[in-house]
Amino acid sequence: MSAPNTDVQAFIGQKYEAGFVTDIEQEHLPPGLSEDTVRFISGKKGEPEWLLEWRLKAFRRWKEMKEPEWAHVHYPKIDYQSISYWAAPKSKTDGPQSLADVDPKLIETYNKLGIPLEEQKMLAGVAVDVVFDSVSVHTTFKEKLADAGVIFCSFSEAVREHPELVRRYLGTVVPQHDNYFAALNSAVFSDGSFVYIPKNTRSPMELSTYFRMNAMNTGQFERTLIVADAGSYVSYLEGCTAPQRDENQLHAAVVELVVLDDAEIKYSTVQNWYPGDEEGRGGIYNFVTKRGDCRGRNSKISWTQVETGSAITWKYPSCVLKGENSVGEFYSVALTHNRQQADTGTKMIHLGRNTRSTIVSKGISAGRGQNAYRGLVRIAKSAEGARNYTQCDSLLIGDQCGAHTFPYVEVKNSSAKLEHEASTSKISEDQLFYLRSRGIGQEDAVNLIVNGFCRQVFKELPMEFAVEAQKLLSVSLEGAVG
Amino acid sequence: MLTIENLQVEVDGKPILRGLNLELPAGQVHAIMGPNGSGKSTLAHVLAGKPGYTVTGGSVTFNGRDLLALSPEERAGEGVFLAFQYPVEIPGVNNVYMLKAALNGIRKHRGLGEINAVEFLAMVKAKTASLGLKESLLNRPVNQGFSGGEKKRNEVFQMSVLEPTLAVLDETDSGLDIDALRIVAEGVNQLRDPKRSFLVVTHYQRLLDYIVPDVVHVLAQGQIIKSGTRELALELEARGYDWLLQAVA
Numbered sequence: 001m002s003a004p005n006t007d008v009q010a011f012i013g014q015k016y017e018a019g020f021v022t023d024i025e026q027e028h029l030p031p032g033l034s035e036d037t038v039r040f041i042s043g044k045k046g047e048p049e050w051l052l053e054w055r056l057k058a059f060r061r062w063k064e065m066k067e068p069e070w071a072h073v074h075y076p077k078i079d080y081q082s083i084s085y086w087a088a089p090k091s092k093t094d095g096p097q098s099l100a101d102v103d104p105k106l107i108e109t110y111n112k113l114g115i116p117l118e119e120q121k122m123l124a125g126v127a128v129d130v131v132f133d134s135v136s137v138h139t140t141f142k143e144k145l146a147d148a149g150v151i152f153c154s155f156s157e158a159v160r161e162h163p164e165l166v167r168r169y170l171g172t173v174v175p176q177h178d179n180y181f182a183a184l185n186s187a188v189f190s191d192g193s194f195v196y197i198p199k200n201t202r203s204p205m206e207l208s209t210y211f212r213m214n215a216m217n218t219g220q221f222e223r224t225l226i227v228a229d230a231g232s233y234v235s236y237l238e239g240c241t242a243p244q245r246d247e248n249q250l251h252a253a254v255v256e257l258v259v260l261d262d263a264e265i266k267y268s269t270v271q272n273w274y275p276g277d278e279e280g281r282g283g284i285y286n287f288v289t290k291r292g293d294c295r296g297r298n299s300k301i302s303w304t305q306v307e308t309g310s311a312i313t314w315k316y317p318s319c320v321l322k323g324e325n326s327v328g329e330f331y332s333v334a335l336t337h338n339r340q341q342a343d344t345g346t347k348m349i350h351l352g353r354n355t356r357s358t359i360v361s362k363g364i365s366a367g368r369g370q371n372a373y374r375g376l377v378r379i380a381k382s383a384e385g386a387r388n389y390t391q392c393d394s395l396l397i398g399d400q401c402g403a404h405t406f407p408y409v410e411v412k413n414s415s416a417k418l419e420h421e422a423s424t425s426k427i428s429e430d431q432l433f434y435l436r437s438r439g440i441g442q443e444d445a446v447n448l449i450v451n452g453f454c455r456q457v458f459k460e461l462p463m464e465f466a467v468e469a470q471k472l473l474s475v476s477l478e479g480a481v482g
Numbered sequence: 483m484l485t486i487e488n489l490q491v492e493v494d495g496k497p498i499l500r501g502l503n504l505e506l507p508a509g510q511v512h513a514i515m516g517p518n519g520s521g522k523s524t525l526a527h528v529l530a531g532k533p534g535y536t537v538t539g540g541s542v543t544f545n546g547r548d549l550l551a552l553s554p555e556e557r558a559g560e561g562v563f564l565a566f567q568y569p570v571e572i573p574g575v576n577n578v579y580m581l582k583a584a585l586n587g588i589r590k591h592r593g594l595g596e597i598n599a600v601e602f603l604a605m606v607k608a609k610t611a612s613l614g615l616k617e618s619l620l621n622r623p624v625n626q627g628f629s630g631g632e633k634k635r636n637e638v639f640q641m642s643v644l645e646p647t648l649a650v651l652d653e654t655d656s657g658l659d660i661d662a663l664r665i666v667a668e669g670v671n672q673l674r675d676p677k678r679s680f681l682v683v684t685h686y687q688r689l690l691d692y693i694v695p696d697v698v699h700v701l702a703q704g705q706i707i708k709s710g711t712r713e714l715a716l717e718l719e720a721r722g723y724d725w726l727l728q729a730v731a
Binding site for chain 2: 448
C-alpha cells in the first residue's frame, strides 16, 4: 500500500467495563509464600491430610523450578513473596449455604457483570459456579443437576463430598511438576470448580464458572477438574473479569479434563481479565495450564477460547489423544492491543490410532499489542493414521503491533497426515473505505471486519457466549481506528 | 442535484483534477470518458470521499450540501453510492449482514430506526429476484471468491438495496465479457429513475450501448474538455482522443 496508513494508525484506549471494585469486607492473608502459607490454605479449607501432603510436595518441587522464559512475552520479574495467596469475602458462617447467605454486595457485583445469581434471572439452562478471589461463592441449579447425577460444585466441596473422585483424577492430566505455574497452583490453589458427568449422561444444561479477582495484591489460583465418564457429554463455559488496578495481578490456574470412552467435553472460555491501560500499567498476568486427556476410545475434547483481556496471556489448552479415534479441537481468538502481550496456542499430542485434531487460531493485534501463536503437533510412533489440520491466521490493525507464529511439528509415524495453513493480513484502507462508502461508520466497519475474521471460531461458541464475545471484541477495539 | 465547480485535487502533491466543472441534474445519466490517467477514477473516488486525495480548490454541492465536508458514511447517508472498479473482499462477512449494517447506517443518518429483520430479508430477496440473482449470493462472504462478473453484479445488487440518489459507476465494464456486461447494464437500467442520477465512468463506448447516457463528457488532463450527446462517444470510438487533445492544446 502506497497511501499512508492514516486511518488505521490512531489506535487508542479502550474502556474496561468490568473495572469496578467491590467494597466488601475481605479476609486476607498477608503477602508471602512458604510451607506455612500452604498449610494455612489447606487448614482454612479443612482439607484431608493427603491433599495437604500433595500440596506440600508440589511446593517443594516448585521451589526447585525456574520460571519459564521461552515465551514471546516480556515483564518484570515477579516477586512471589509480595503476593497474597488467600483472599476471601468474610462470611458470618463458614460458607454460604443458600443464596440468602451470600453477601448482597457480592450479588450486586455479579449483577453488574451481567451474571445474576438468582436462578430465575439466569439464562435458561446455564448453571453457574462463581469464584470470587479465592472462594467459590455459590453454585446455581445444584438440585436439578443432582437429579441427573451430575456433580457440579466448588473444588473445596468436592474434596469434602467426593474425595475418592478428586483423589483418583487430581493431577493425572497436569502433574504437579508439569511446569512452574502449574506447580505453584498445585501448592496454593484456593478453589475452583469440579464437575463429574456420570456414565451415559448428557448434562441437562451448560455448566458455567465465572471468575472474578477483586482483592488487591492477590493472586488467583483456581483449579478446575472435569471428568466425563463413558458415553457422557458436557458443555462448560468459563468467563473471567477483574477490577482495574495499577499493579499487576497474577492468575495461575490449572484446568484438567478427563474424557473416557465415547465421551465429550466442550470447553469454552471468554477471558476478559483487566488488560492494563494504554501505557501498559496494571493488568492481569494470565499464566494458565489447561490440558485435556482423551483417555477413552472415540473420546473428544473441544477447546474454544476468546481471549481479549490480561496484560500477558501465557496459555496453551492442549489435548492428549490417547484413546483410539479420539478427537481434539482448538478454536481460538486472541486479541491484543495497547501494550498487551499474548503467547497462546495449543498442543495436540497424538498417541492413539486414528486420532484427529483440528487447530484454528485467529490472532488480532492492534495498538502496540504483541500476539504469538505457539502450537505443537506431536504424532507418536503409536499413532497410526493420525491426522491434523492447522489453520493459523493473524490480523494486524495499525503498524505498531506484531504477530508471530511458532508452529512445532514432531512426527514419528509416517502414516500421519498433517496440513498447515497460515496467513497474515491487515485491515486495509480499501476494506474500510468500501464499507464506509456503503454507509457503515468507521468503528462498525472495523468490528464487521474483525467479526468476519473470527467467524470460524465464534460459530463454535454456544449462542449466548458468541454474542458476548462479539460485544467484547467491539468494546476492546473501541477507538481502535481514529 | 450535483454541481461540481472548479474542482482541484492532488494526490501526493501531484495535481490530478485541475478545475473540473460538471452539472448533473436529477434523473439523468452522464458518462465520463477519457484517456488513461486523465483523472476519471479520481473523480469517482473524491465524490465518495476516499481518503488519500487532497482537495485544493473548488466545490462539490449535492442537493444543496457541501459534499466534500462529509465523511464517506455521511455521503452514503445523503444518498451517494460508488460502484467500485475493484470491489473489495471482506472475508467472513455475509453480504446480507453487511448490507443490513449499511442500510441501518444510512437510516440512522436520516433519523430513522433500524429496519425490521423480517422486512429486510423479504426486501433483499425480492431484489435478488428482480435482478435475476441467486439467493445464495446473500450468504456468501462479501466479494470473496467471486468472479469478476459476480463482483460487478454484486455492486449493482447493493445499489438496488441501498437506493442511492446519486450512483457513481467507476469503470463497471472493466474486466467483463459481453454477456456479463449486458447483465450488469440491465441491472443499472432497472434502477433508472427520475429521482436518481448516474455518473458512469468508462473507458469504452461499448458500455454506453447498454446504458444510454443523456450527456457524454470527455475528461482529459484533469478537466472536462468537451461535452456532447451519445454521438460524441461513438465519434471517440472511431477517432480516439488525440484530435480532441490537440484541439484543446
